[in-house]
Amino acid sequence: xxxxxxxxxxxxxxxxxxxxxxxxxxxxxxxxxxxxxxxxxxxxxxxxxxxxxxxxxxxxxxxxxxxxxxxxxxxxxxxxxxxxxxxxxxxxxxxxxxxxxxxxxxxxxxxxxx
Amino acid sequence: xxxxxxxxxxxxxxxxxxxxxxxxxxxxxxxxxxxxxxxxxxxxxxxxxxxxxxxxxxxxxxxxxxxxxxxxxxxxxxxxxxxxxxxxxxxxxxxxxxxxxxxxxxxxxxxxx
Numbered sequence: 331x332x333x334x335x336x337x338x339x340x341x342x343x344x345x346x347x348x349x350x351x352x353x354x355x356x357x358x359x360x361x362x363x364x365x366x367x368x369x370x371x372x373x374x375x376x377x378x379x380x381x382x383x384x385x386x387x388x389x390x391x392x393x394x395x396x397x398x399x400x401x402x403x404x405x406x407x408x409x410x411x412x413x414x415x416x417x418x419x420x421x422x423x424x425x426x427x428x429x430x431x432x433x434x435x436x437x438x439x440x441x442x443x444x
Numbered sequence: 445x446x447x448x449x450x451x452x453x454x455x456x457x458x459x460x461x462x463x464x465x466x467x468x469x470x471x472x473x474x475x476x477x478x479x480x481x482x483x484x485x486x487x488x489x490x491x492x493x494x495x496x497x498x499x500x501x502x503x504x505x506x507x508x509x510x511x512x513x514x515x516x517x518x519x520x521x522x523x524x525x526x527x528x529x530x531x532x533x534x535x536x537x538x539x540x541x542x543x544x545x546x547x548x549x550x551x552x553x554x555x556x557x
Contacts, residue, residue, distance in 0.1 A: 434486045
């Protein structure tokens with residue numbers, strides 16, 4: 331069975347600094363998709379970034395980038411120049427290609443220190 | 445922009461009641477999902493649906509059922525509510541294809557007394 335593990339339940343970072351959230355997953359599939367979602371306090375969950383497993387190049391979206399290590403089954407999220415609005419719960423998610431079932435990690439709560 | 449609307453933001457019900465949570469999406473998405481979110485447990489999939497009148501069990505379907513009579517609407521039903529079903533419930537929808545992201549509603553915080 332597929333699993334997604336986020337080993338850091340909570341993290342803090344100083345405003346303007348860089349922080350990396352870790353995510354590992356377990357699967358026997360070779361083709362799949364990975365996502366990071368953000369859930370700000372009392373607000374809607376939104377997509378931050380996504381990666382297709384067959385693409386070796388790491389995805390980037392402005393200040394957000396990933397370090398995708400397929401062999402290690404690792405998918406970490408790097409946030410550069412952290413801003414107060416980045417404070418949220420971040421969820422890593424895995425979706426296999428052959429169906430649309432998605433599995434979420436337990437989340438990492440990120441605090442931004444002014 | 446995709447809009448996923450959940451009928452209630454907060455809901456309080458009593459043990460044994462039959463509870464309906466409604467979700468509507470406006471982007472003609474094929475897929476719809478119901479999750480429950482609990483502290484320390486992340487999001488757990490209850491049920492999902494690939495098409496009208498189709499449903500698949502997720503990881504924790506016990507005590508729940510779903511209905512999808514129209515493409516835009518996906519209802520979660522608690523047949524006989526119990527206190528251990530007190531939780532945040534999130535609805536999501538997505539277009540077909542695994543690379544398509546899920547779009548979430550605001551959530552319904554359900555309390556069973």
